[in-house]
Amino acid sequence: xxxxxxIGSACKGDARAFNQLVLLYQSMVYNLAYRILxxxxxxxxxxxxxxxxxxxxxxxxxxxxxxxxxLRIVTNACYDYLRDKRRRxxxxxxxxxxxxxxxxxxxxxxxxxxxxxxxxxxxRAIQQGLLGLPVEQRVVxxxxxxxxxSYQEIADTTxxxxxxxxxxxxxxxxxxxxxxxxxxxxxxxxxxxxxxG
Amino acid sequence: MDGRTRKQRTEHHYVGxxxxxxxxxxxxxxxxxxxxxxLARCQACRWELNTLRQTVQWLSELPPVPVPRAFTLxxxxxxVRAPQRSWGLxxxxxxxxxVALLLVVVVxxxxxxxxxxxxxxxxxxxxxxxxxxxxxxxYFIAEETREVEQxxxxxxxxxxxxxxxxxxxxxxxxxxxxxxxxxxxAEEAEPTSVISMDVQEKVxxxxxxxxxxxxxxxxxxxxxxxxxxxxxTTAARLLAPGAVVTETEGAGSVVTGVETAGVQMAGTxxxxxxxxxxxxxxxxxxxxxxxxxxxxxxxALPAERPTGGAPTVVVYVQEPAPAVAPAxxxxxxxxxxxxxxxxxxxxxxxxLVAFILLASATLAVMLRRRRRRYR
Numbered sequence: 001x002x003x004x005x006x007i008g009s010a011c012k013g014d015a016r017a018f019n020q021l022v023l024l025y026q027s028m029v030y031n032l033a034y035r036i037l038x039x040x041x042x043x044x045x046x047x048x049x050x051x052x053x054x055x056x057x058x059x060x061x062x063x064x065x066x067x068x069x070x071l072r073i074v075t076n077a078c079y080d081y082l083r084d085k086r087r088r089x090x091x092x093x094x095x096x097x098x099x100x101x102x103x104x105x106x107x108x109x110x111x112x113x114x115x116x117x118x119x120x121x122x123x124r125a126i127q128q129g130l131l132g133l134p135v136e137q138r139v140v141x142x143x144x145x146x147x148x149x150s151y152q153e154i155a156d157t158t159x160x161x162x163x164x165x166x167x168x169x170x171x172x173x174x175x176x177x178x179x180x181x182x183x184x185x186x187x188x189x190x191x192x193x194x195x196x197g
Numbered sequence: 198m199d200g201r202t203r204k205q206r207t208e209h210h211y212v213g214x215x216x217x218x219x220x221x222x223x224x225x226x227x228x229x230x231x232x233x234x235x236l237a238r239c240q241a242c243r244w245e246l247n248t249l250r251q252t253v254q255w256l257s258e259l260p261p262v263p264v265p266r267a268f269t270l271x272x273x274x275x276x277v278r279a280p281q282r283s284w285g286l287x288x289x290x291x292x293x294x295x296v297a298l299l300l301v302v303v304v305x306x307x308x309x310x311x312x313x314x315x316x317x318x319x320x321x322x323x324x325x326x327x328x329x330x331x332x333x334x335x336y337f338i339a340e341e342t343r344e345v346e347q348x349x350x351x352x353x354x355x356x357x358x359x360x361x362x363x364x365x366x367x368x369x370x371x372x373x374x375x376x377x378x379x380x381x382x383a384e385e386a387e388p389t390s391v392i393s394m395d396v397q398e399k400v401x402x403x404x405x406x407x408x409x410x411x412x413x414x415x416x417x418x419x420x421x422x423x424x425x426x427x428x429x430t431t432a433a434r435l436l437a438p439g440a441v442v443t444e445t446e447g448a449g450s451v452v453t454g455v456e457t458a459g460v461q462m463a464g465t466x467x468x469x470x471x472x473x474x475x476x477x478x479x480x481x482x483x484x485x486x487x488x489x490x491x492x493x494x495x496x497a498l499p500a501e502r503p504t505g506g507a508p509t510v511v512v513y514v515q516e517p518a519p520a521v522a523p524a525x526x527x528x529x530x531x532x533x534x535x536x537x538x539x540x541x542x543x544x545x546x547x548x549l550v551a552f553i554l555l556a557s558a559t560l561a562v563m564l565r566r567r568r569r570r571y572r
Binding site: 040 | 214215216217218221223244247248249251252253255256257259260261262263264265266267268269270271272273
C-alpha cells in the first residue's frame, strides 16, 4: 500500500492504515522532537500527541508533502511543550541532562572504542550548542541539517518564507560553529575547529 | 581599518551572509560567482566557509535516536472526533444568553403591562361615597335665603370599568324628568382626573336650606338629593362635556377649581369659607343613580359670599390611593388578574435563578478550561 492509499484509508477512519504511516514516520518525528526538546520523555509525549493530532485532523490534509505536514504538527507540539516549560521554570530545560544513553558502543563497527568516546563528546557538545540556540533557529537547523529537508520543504513545514529560512539557517549555523569554537579545548583534537587565519 | 576598501568590506559582508546558502547550493549563478570570486582572495571568508562546512558535517552525522516505543494509535481510535468537552461550553453559553434574553423579555413585558395597564388602575374606578354617618342624609348648601346664582357644574363619577365605559358623548345626555341629568363621564373628560368625592360635614349645619326654585336657594329645610329641584336639573343640563375638577391635591384636598363649558371658576377667586380650607369652591348638591351610573352634582360657590350665615358643607375631593383604595361600590374587573401577576413574578424569579446558575456554570467551565490550557 503506498502512502496516498494509506492516507486515504486513514481519512475514512482506518486506524490500522494510519498506524502504518506512524511506523513509517515515527523515527523522523521522534528525532525531530528529541533534538528540539533534548528530553527523551518530552519528545515521546510530543510525538504521541503529534500522531494523535494528525489522525484527528487528517481530513484537513490537502495533499502535498505528508512528511512536511507531519513535521509541522510535531514542531507545533514541541513549541507548545516549550511554552508550558517556560511557564514552569522550576524544571527548565537547562537543568535537563543531555541524554546520550542511546549511543552505546556496539563494537564491530568502523569506530574504535576511543573513537566512539570522542564522537560522543562531540555529539554532546553539539546537542548543548543546539540547546543554546533560539528555538526558531534551532528548528530550522534541525530540519535542514539533521532531517535533510530542502529550503522549500522547511518553508512548507514552518510556514516561513524562503528568505527567513535562509537567514535563520545561516545565523543558526554560525552560532553553533561559534559555540563549538568556544568548547574547542574540551573537545578531542580531531574535533577541534581551527582558528581563523 | 584593516586596509580594505569600502567596496571590499561591503562585498565581505555580502558574501558572509551567503556562505550558508552557498554550502547548500541555494544561490543564484550570479551570487555564486560573486561568492567564489571573493573567496579566492579572502582568507577570512574561506575560514568562515570551512568551519561552517565542518559544523554542518558534524551536525548531519549525529546518530539518529532510536524511538523508545511504537507510537501507533489504538485501533479503536477514530479520526475527526470532536473532543467531548467542545460542545459543553457553547451549549452553556447559548443557554445563558437565551435565559438572559427571556428574563429581559419577561421583565420588560411585566413592566409594560403593569405600567400602562396596571391592576391598580383598574381599581381606581371612582367610587362615590355616601355621606358620613351622622351627616344629613343628603347634600346641601346650608345657606339661608340667599339669592345665589348657582350653576350646577359637576360632575359624575362612574363605577364602571374603563373598558365598560360608553363612547364619549359630545353633548350631555338629557336627564329624565325628576332624574339627575346625565353628565359627562369624568373619564371621558379627563381620565387621569377621575376622583372620588367625599362629602364631609365640616361645620355643624344650621337647618339645611332647601335648594330653591329658579335660580336661587330659598327657604329652609333639607332637600333630599333624590328629589332634585327643577333648577338643578335645568342647571345640570347646561353642563357641557368636559366638566371636570381641574385641580386636586392628594387625599382630602379640596376642590380648588371647577371648569365647565370653558368657564373657569377658579377656587382661588373664591373667598375662603369660614373655617374651610382655602379655595373651597364647590359643594355637592345632589346625587342620583341612573342607568346604572351614579352621578353627583356640585354647585360652585359664588365668588362674593357674605361672611354671615353658615356655609357648612364643603366638598372634599379625595383621590383614591392607587392600588390600595378599594372601590366602594362595584369594582371593575382587573385587566390583569392577580393570578397572572403572580405567575409573572414566579416566571421572573425562576428565570433569574436559572440565569445566575447558568452564568456561574459557564464562568466555571471557562476558567477551568483556561487553567487546563496553561498547564
